[in-house]
Amino acid sequence: MSRILLAVGMRAKLALATMAIVGLALVMGTGIVSLALYSALTSSLKTQATAQLQAIVDLVGREGLEGLNGETGAEVGAGAVVQLIDAQGRLLYSSRPGAPLTTLHPAIGQVLVEGITPLPTLRDIPGPVTAATGVLIDDHPVTAAVALPQVSQREAVTTVVKLLLLGTPVIVLASGIIAWWLISRSLRPVEGIRSTVESISSRHLDARVPVSGTDDEIGRLALTMNAMLERLERGRRQQNQFVADASHELRSPLASLHTALDMGTGDPTGERWSSLAPVMVTETHRMERLVDDLLTLARGDAGSVPATRWRDVDLDDLVVEEARRPRPSGRVEVSFDVRPARVRGDRLQLVRVVRNLADNAVRAATSRVVLSVAAEGAEAVVRVEDDGPGIPEDQRERVFERFVRLDEARNRDDGGSGLGLAIVRELVALYGGSVAVDRSGLGGARFTLRLPLHRQASPEEDTSDQTVPAPDLPGPAVLDQGTGGLSTSR
Structure with a gap:
């Protein structure tokens, strides 16, 4: 049975369920209607028998037994049976021949009714409804009884039940057909969505499912499917662009290495190797950095930051170390202004975040870069500012995309892969932080990095490793790229 249900489609299942519910409701309704109708008819019959009994009592009270010997049709209806029964159960009077109608012996003035079945069946042979009361005739207690047949009432109930039962299959079938339709x-749009999605391949993600235009579940499903397909198409385009850009970036150092190898092997004396070696080392490092960047982004896409490598990290220490790091170019002055700020994470990854921001600023700066870190509320905030050309407002989100380089100073051919800022955003997002760029007071760009603070340092704790060991400097410490020593920003 379960296999049959699994093989049946949703339309058939819902139609069968509708038919079953309607059929059950009709059967229950038939029972309720028949019982209500029977109760109403028998209640009316009981009232009628009681009224006719009172008429007989009044007649006997006025004229005695002689009054019953005449015509009683005016007092009782057709089909009614009137009897007077003495205390010994003998018939004193009966409008029709037969045995006593009841064994009831009510008190004087008390009215009793019998013969009503609360829950009859269609197979029951209905007896009469008998109303009886006690009266005095010649100072002797006598039971007066009136019996009314309930055949017509039972026939009425039986007719209604039969009609309802005969109409039930028709109504059930009609409800099934209507439910199927x-x-x-309702499912026609769903089938359109299914067939469209089935026809979509990985090479043709630009297709969209039809939208019904109604604000219902089906319409919202179509809009959700289209939004999902749009995300898949955008992801596919980004993946293809990423692969193309990565291939292009790898081709340049590989081509340089290939050329150097050709030149070296083409010199039988071997004298060219000494001049080609630095070029090959440079291109090898460039390719190594690019591969490392790609692996970092791949780990970020997987959302993997091993918790076993998380430690308490003082961002102020990282910023000071980065500012003091020697750089090949001596044209940029790097200064820093730090306050204690501790976070929890992978130190190597956080070093990479700060370094990427600093390298980006140094490449874009004209002469000055400022690094700062401080605790603001529940966040550690690192700011990296430069005095370069800045970033146009409409490009401030694009700079965090992969392989994106802007024009002018930020597009200098300095060995950058175009992945540094993308790596920053990926790594920061893994720690629940954010990074944004706006205009710096120095005239260039200001990158603001926010990370959740791990804890605040207490006064009892030794915070010597969190402060800059140059308290006697009159201003923020400055690293002169020309000498590699510390100086003071004036």
Whole structure:
């Protein structure tokens, strides 16, 4: 049975469920209607028998037994049976021949009714409804009884039940057909969505499912599917662009290495190797950095930061170390202004974040870069500013995309892969932080990095490793790229 249900489509399942519910409701409704109708008819019959009994009592009270010997049709209806029964159960009077109708012996003035079945069945043979009361005739207690047949009432109930039961299959079938039609009409857009999605391949993600235009579940499903397909198409384009850009970036150092090898092997004396070696080392380092950047982005896409490598990291120490790091060019002055700020994470990854921001600023700066770190509320905030040309407002989000380089100073051919800022955003996001860029007071760009603070340093703790060991300097410490020593920003 379960296999059959699994093989049946949703339309058939819903139509069958509708038919079952409607059929059950009709059967229950038939029972309720028949019981209500029977109760109403028997209640009316009981009232009628009691009224006719009172009429007989009044007649006997006025005329005695002689009054019953005449015509009683005016007092009782057709089909009614009137009897007077003494205390010994003998018939004193009966409008029709037969045995006593009841064994009831009510008190004088008390009215009792019998013969009503609360829950009858269609197979029951209905007896009469008998109303009886006690009266005095010649100072002797006598039971007066009136019996009314309930055959017509039972026939009425039986007719209604039969009609309802005969109409039930028709109504159930009609409800199934209507349910099938409505369900088919409702699921038609879903089938269109299914067939469209089935026809979409990885090479043709530009297709979209039809939208019904109605603000219902089906319409919202279509919009959600289209949004998902749009994300897949955008991801596919980004993946293809990423592969193309990575291939292009790798081709340049590989071509340089290939050329150097050709030149070296083409010199039988071997004298060229000494001049080609620095070029090959440079290109090898460039390719190594690019591969390392690609691996870092791949780990970021996987959302993997091993918790076993997380430690307490003082960002102020990282900023000072980065500012003091010697750089090949001596044209840029790097200064720093730090306050204690501790976070939790992978130190090597956080070093990479700060270094990428600093290298980007140094490449773009004209003569000056400022690094700062401080705790603001529940966040550690690192700011990296330069006095370069800045970043146009409409490009401030693009700079965090992979292989994006802007024009002018920020597009100098200095060995950058175009992945540094993308790596910063990926790594920062893994720690629940954010990075943004705006205009610096120095005239260039200001990158603001925010990370959740791990904890605040207490007064009892030794914070000597969190402060800059140059308290006697009259201003923020400055690293002169020409000498590699510390100087003071004036």
